[in-house]
Amino acid sequence: MNPVKRDLTVLLTAPRGFCAGVDRAIEIVERALEKFGAPVFVRHEIVHNDHVVGRLRDMGAVFIDELEEAPDDRPVIFSAHGVPKSVPAEAEQRNMIFVDATCPLVSKVHVETERHSTQGLEILLIGHAGHPEVVGTMGQLPDGEIKLIETEEDAEKFEPQDPDKLAYVTQTTLSVDDTAAIVGILQRRFPNISMPHKEDICYATTNRQEAVKAIAPRAQALIVIGAETSSNSKRLVEVGERHGCRFAVLAAEAAHVDWDKLESVKPDTVGVTAGASAPEHLVQEVVEALKARYNVTVETIETAKEDVTFKIPRLLTA
Structure with missing residues (x-):
């Protein structure tokens, strides 16, 4: 019984x-396979999900860790998390067909970092070390130009070159509450810090x-x-x-x-x-x-x- x-x-x-960025990234791989045929190479997981990656692999996508693993004569797609500037530069130098599937909301953060840099501001990135999005964002500028802030303790300890020439951006997938706490510390310590025009967290x-x-x-x-x-x-x-x-x-x-x-x-x-x-x-x-x-x-x-x-x-x- x-x-x-x-x-x-x-x-x-x-x-x-x-979300819209994931939908777009998946559709980019699907359309590339339709237009160019298999194989199409994808640098890193297009999005972080084994089921999605497995289905696209079955359709003919080949997932690679670095661009050097892709042949010059096949299309390559960059993942939704974004890539350092050096990656599309290498693809152009090799005359490759490439498609950037970076989420537009991540691209917005990349644009912000460049704008802050041209204004002579020291840039802080609130995010998690090693995450592909963080690697991509920090790679928009030369090494050392963007400082990573992971925790409230980091925010308390950071010492800027000039407290009146400082800006921050954030990884798009953070905890809203945790990020607000870190931002609160930065604003308390550096009242003139430049903030994103619109919230970076997507x-x-x-x-x-x-x-x-x-x-x-x-x-x-x-x-x-x-x-x-x-x-x-x-x-x-x-x-x-x-x-x-x-x-x-x-x-x-x-x-x-x-x-x-x-x-x-x-x-x-x-x-x-x-x-x-x-x-x-x-x-x-x-x-x-x-x-x-x-x-x-x-x-x-x-x-x-x-x-x-x-x-x-x-x-x-x-």
Whole structure:
């Protein structure tokens, strides 16, 4: 005799999953394969998700770590996270066909750094060392021109060359709350620091964090679908924990969720969301896995509507 399933409310956040920059990057690879045929080379993961990368690999995309691994006579695509200026410069020198899939919101940060540099300002980048986006942004200027600030402690200790000639930019996928704390320290210490004209943290990162904040007071547990390498997905877990979820976990897919640990929390309400590079079918697989274990009622909590789209490069639309 089958045991009676416990009742469980699943709070499904909206928005969740793919953002406009991820949609654009994936479409760029798909269109390049249609136009040029396989193989098309992609420098680094186009977005941080193994399922997305695997599907594109099956279609004929070849993912490489550095440009030197690509032949001169095949197209190459740069990932959504952005690349140092040296990379397209090398591609041009080799007369390669290349397409830049950098998210336009990351490109905006690149433009800001150049503007600050031409104004003679010392530039701080708030971000995580080693993340591809940070590597790309710091690579817009010569080595040493951009200083990385990772923590509140870094912000307290930093000593500028001139406190009145200082500017900051940020990685686009950070925690809104953590970044605000760091910015607050910089503004207290350096009142004349130049700020971005518009917030650098992207709309999708902000929206997904706000959605988690909205469900956290009701949910004893939170499942975030996303890759371990995805900065914005990791931040969603942190936001959930900070706002009261006893069990907040990042899982690449349903099979990676520790279901026994979830059950040990004895939740009556579980939140489900996805980072900006996680496809929707993975979310639905988690919902189905919950339905197999519980008597589930799904409630969608919508905190924002997203209608942002970004243009595809002209090379692929002609």
